[in-house]
Amino acid sequence: MIRQRLLPLSTLLILIAACRPGALPEPERVENATLGVAIAALPDDFEVVSADGDTIELTAPGPDGAGTAVIAAGPEESSGVNLVEATKSRKAWYESTPGTTYFGNRELGTPIGTAFTARGSYPTATGVVEETRVFALHPGANRLLTITFTYPTGESDKRVQQLMALLGEIEAFTDSTGSAAPQ
Numbered sequence: 001m002i003r004q005r006l007l008p009l010s011t012l013l014i015l016i017a018a019c020r021p022g023a024l025p026e027p028e029r030v031e032n033a034t035l036g037v038a039i040a041a042l043p044d045d046f047e048v049v050s051a052d053g054d055t056i057e058l059t060a061p062g063p064d065g066a067g068t069a070v071i072a073a074g075p076e077e078s079s080g081v082n083l084v085e086a087t088k089s090r091k092a093w094y095e096s097t098p099g100t101t102y103f104g105n106r107e108l109g110t111p112i113g114t115a116f117t118a119r120g121s122y123p124t125a126t127g128v129v130e131e132t133r134v135f136a137l138h139p140g141a142n143r144l145l146t147i148t149f150t151y152p153t154g155e156s157d158k159r160v161q162q163l164m165a166l167l168g169e170i171e172a173f174t175d176s177t178g179s180a181a182p183q
Helices: 002-018 083-096 156-167
Strands: 030-032 037-039 047-050 055-060 067-073 101-110 113-124 127-137 144-152 170-172
Touching: 030 055, 055 156, 067 156, 083 101, 083 113, 083 127, 083 144, 101 127, 101 156, 113 156, 127 156, 144 156
Parallel strands: none
Antiparallel strands: 030 037, 037 170, 047 055, 055 067, 067 144, 101 113, 113 127, 127 144
């Protein structure tokens, strides 16, 4: 009888200890000054492969293999970024490349503004993969921000949820003084 009372009490004590300030790990922040982008809190599903140079590359495990997300940005645009044209260009690629399938596109409202997706599948040396590509305005400059997430076929529901969680954490990179990174 005493043993039955101790188990809930010990569980309660563990929970209280876990709720102390500093007991839980801080979410990982990923910064890339060259790209001018930061991920405020890396979603749990992702691990950093590289955050150097002009891209951020992440991986996310899944039931049939890992997915890879690559965040990149185009050059500064003096006349503005055309997200619809970028989406149409990817659609045209799917429709003109043998062995590919175009699944469609969507318009999204995100913390960094309006974004568009293009989703499809295409063959690689190791088999067919699915891809969801997001086109958004860079949060700190007049540049096209592209997030390309490739993953095993048949996992689009889970992978799109992962991608939306990632997209919600993207922000402009600022240095320790709060200044934006030079573009």
